[in-house]
Amino acid sequence: xxxVRPLAELEGEPHANVFPGDEPKTIxxxxxxxxxxxxxxxxxxxxxxxxxxxxxxxxxxxxxxxVTAGDIARFEGEREISxxxxxxxxxxxxxxxxxDE
Numbered sequence: 082x083x084x085v086r087p088l089a090e091l092e093g094e095p096h097a098n099v100f101p102g103d104e105p106k107t108i109x110x111x112x113x114x115x116x117x118x119x120x121x122x123x124x125x126x127x128x129x130x131x132x133x134x135x136x137x138x139x140x141x142x143x144x145x146x147x148v149t150a151g152d153i154a155r156f157e158g159e160r161e162i163s164x165x166x167x168x169x170x171x172x173x174x175x176x177x178x179x180x181d182e
Contacts, residue, residue, distance in 0.1 A: 088133075088173070105177035112137065112166035123158030126176045130154045135170025 084100060091097035091109045099107040106126075112118070112135075120140070130139065131153045139146040140163040141156055147167075148154060156162070158176065 088171075099173075105175050108174040108176070110164070110172045110174055112164065112170045112172075114166055114168050117165040118163055120161045120163040122161055123176055125179055126158035127179050128156055128158050128162070129175045129177075130156075130164075131173045133171045133173060136167040137170050137172070138165045138167060140165065 084103075086099060088099070088109055091099065092111075094109070095111045097109040097111075099109055110118075130148070132148050132150050134150050136147065136149045139148050139154060141160045146154065150170075158179070164172070
C-alpha cells in the first residue's frame with residue numbers, strides 16, 4: 082500500500098499526524114517565532130527531525146543544537162526534547178519504534 086499526501090494539506094494544525102494510525106508515526110510540526118514545545122520524551126522510539134523551514138533550538142537533555150532549514154537530526158526518544166523556534170518554522174518528524182537489534 083502506498084499513500085501520498087501533500088504536507089500543505091496539514092497547514093493550520095501545529096502537531097499534525099501525517100498518516101494517522103500508521104507506523105512509523107509521522108508528524109508535521111509548525112512553530113511560530115519564539116514558540117516552544119514543553120520538554121517531553123518518546124520512550125521506545127528513534128526520532129528523525131527534518132527542518133523544512135525556519136530555524137530552531139533543539140534542546141535534547143542538557144544539550145542545545147541550532148537547526149536550520151535543510152538540517153536533519155536523529156536521536157533516541159528517551160532523551161528529553163524541547164524545540165524552540167528562532168523564527169517561524171516547520172519540521173517533519175518521524176518517530177519509529179526502536180527495533181531490538
